[in-house]
Amino acid sequence: DAGVIQSPRHEVTEMGQEVTLRCKPISGHDYLFWYRQTMMRGLELLIYFNNNVPIDDSGMPEDRFSAKMPNASFSTLKIQPSEPRDSAVYFCASSSRGLTRNTGELFFGEGSRLTVL
Amino acid sequence: GDSVTQMEGPVTLSEEAFLTINCTYTATGYPSLFWYVQYPGEGLQLLLKATKADDKGSNKGFEATYRKETTSFHLEKGSVQVSDSAVYFCALSLGAGGTSYGKLTFGQGTILTVHP
Numbered sequence: 190d191a192g193v194i195q196s197p198r199h200e201v202t203e204m205g206q207e208v209t210l211r212c213k214p215i216s217g218h219d220y221l222f223w224y225r226q227t228m229m230r231g232l233e234l235l236i237y238f239n240n241n242v243p244i245d246d247s248g249m250p251e252d253r254f255s256a257k258m259p260n261a262s263f264s265t266l267k268i269q270p271s272e273p274r275d276s277a278v279y280f281c282a283s284s285s286r287g288l289t290r291n292t293g294e295l296f297f298g299e300g301s302r303l304t305v306l
Numbered sequence: 307g308d309s310v311t312q313m314e315g316p317v318t319l320s321e322e323a324f325l326t327i328n329c330t331y332t333a334t335g336y337p338s339l340f341w342y343v344q345y346p347g348e349g350l351q352l353l354l355k356a357t358k359a360d361d362k363g364s365n366k367g368f369e370a371t372y373r374k375e376t377t378s379f380h381l382e383k384g385s386v387q388v389s390d391s392a393v394y395f396c397a398l399s400l401g402a403g404g405t406s407y408g409k410l411t412f413g414q415g416t417i418l419t420v421h422p
Contacts, residue, residue, distance in 0.1 A: 297349035
């Protein structure tokens, strides 16, 4: 089975531009998470979904960030407008309560490295 | 709130040396504990896990024991290889139920470099 698929792997953009990151979770997983990784802050949970519904978005840094999950196989994280401090690696992860028996194990994608100039 | 504290790195070892990376946690409930590994340019992969006190997780020669009395989950390997060079993250999850399911709280990560 394919793992979590993220695109693009690398994105370089200029300040003020809109950025859209995409994620395809593992088929059958009902939880999807967006994490951000920076040297200064480490790994931060931004938002997560259960059955396509946002459950906790308290980690979303500000209104410039938004995330959607229109169906079970696709999610987007959008930054508009982007700023240099948004430069980071953004990870998508998925999980399933049934498969993992409530242990909370997550399966991560390879990440999208964003550079905002 | 819940938190994970890892020993600060980076850690540099020679091949075949013994490895210990310390991890302690603070949690309001009974968490599951994890070690994830991130190889250069890749995403995080689960290395091992333990879901209750005194459980020992093991994989690829790595081990960690869930110590409730000391709230620790130290990672060990008896003989490291160059291919073990990576970033290691300790994490906890409060597991099932409510809004906490699947939310991993990560430590800061420890960079391990193994020289031939």
